[in-house]
Amino acid sequence: GQQLNQSPQSMFIQEGEDVSMNCTSSSIFNTWLWYKQDPGEGPVLLIALYKAGELTSNGRLTAQFGITRKDSFLNISASIPSDVGIYFCAGHLYVYNQGGKLIFGQGTELSVKP
Amino acid sequence: NAGVTQTPKFQVLKTGQSMTLQCAQDMNHNSMYWYRQDPGMGLRLIYYSASEGTTDKGEVPNGYNVSRLNKREFSLRLESAAPSQTSVYFCASSITGFYGYTFGSGTRLTVV
Numbered sequence: 001g002q003q004l005n006q007s008p009q010s011m012f013i014q015e016g017e018d019v020s021m022n023c024t025s026s027s028i029f030n031t032w033l034w035y036k037q038d039p040g041e042g043p044v045l046l047i048a049l050y051k052a053g054e055l056t057s058n059g060r061l062t063a064q065f066g067i068t069r070k071d072s073f074l075n076i077s078a079s080i081p082s083d084v085g086i087y088f089c090a091g092h093l094y095v096y097n098q099g100g101k102l103i104f105g106q107g108t109e110l111s112v113k114p
Numbered sequence: 115n116a117g118v119t120q121t122p123k124f125q126v127l128k129t130g131q132s133m134t135l136q137c138a139q140d141m142n143h144n145s146m147y148w149y150r151q152d153p154g155m156g157l158r159l160i161y162y163s164a165s166e167g168t169t170d171k172g173e174v175p176n177g178y179n180v181s182r183l184n185k186r187e188f189s190l191r192l193e194s195a196a197p198s199q200t201s202v203y204f205c206a207s208s209i210t211g212f213y214g215y216t217f218g219s220g221t222r223l224t225v226v
Contacts, residue, residue, distance in 0.1 A: 042217035042220050092212050100212060
């Protein structure tokens, strides 16, 4: 089946540092999405990207839809303790006879040292 | 708050017991999904319902059944719970996956 490779799997950073994570796939997606999951909660949508090359910001978060449509990255600037959680990328594609599907990456677990 | 509501939030079952996880959304979404989340495994799709009246298997359907009761509600049933089904279960819904899914807050299930 379709696979999304998300890296890194986990990271410990110092408060105030910038963070970068990315996802790559062998499939071409027509949407890239980034979610954050706080401890004990469900994933919440942070950023949605709909066009190849699109660069979108949401506060301290910036995400880009790769030109090849097979990759995306998420940057967090000046990290703070509440950035702790698991970040998931997801790509949307249409599969013949199955309709649209959202494929999720394995997640990047972010921990911040105070 | 509008969104996806899951019940119960926590549950402990003995091996062999059955239970139904409930999910309801009030956003008039067409599609609904059940995922399980295990450490290091990400989100794995169990079953989904593209529209009212239809259900399809996902990546890990064995041991589960689903019912799309109406447009709002999509339930997940464990007929005979096994320890391997200890997990966090998430329900999600969408108008179309192109714009992403909205997730519930999860049910934490332990089978002993």
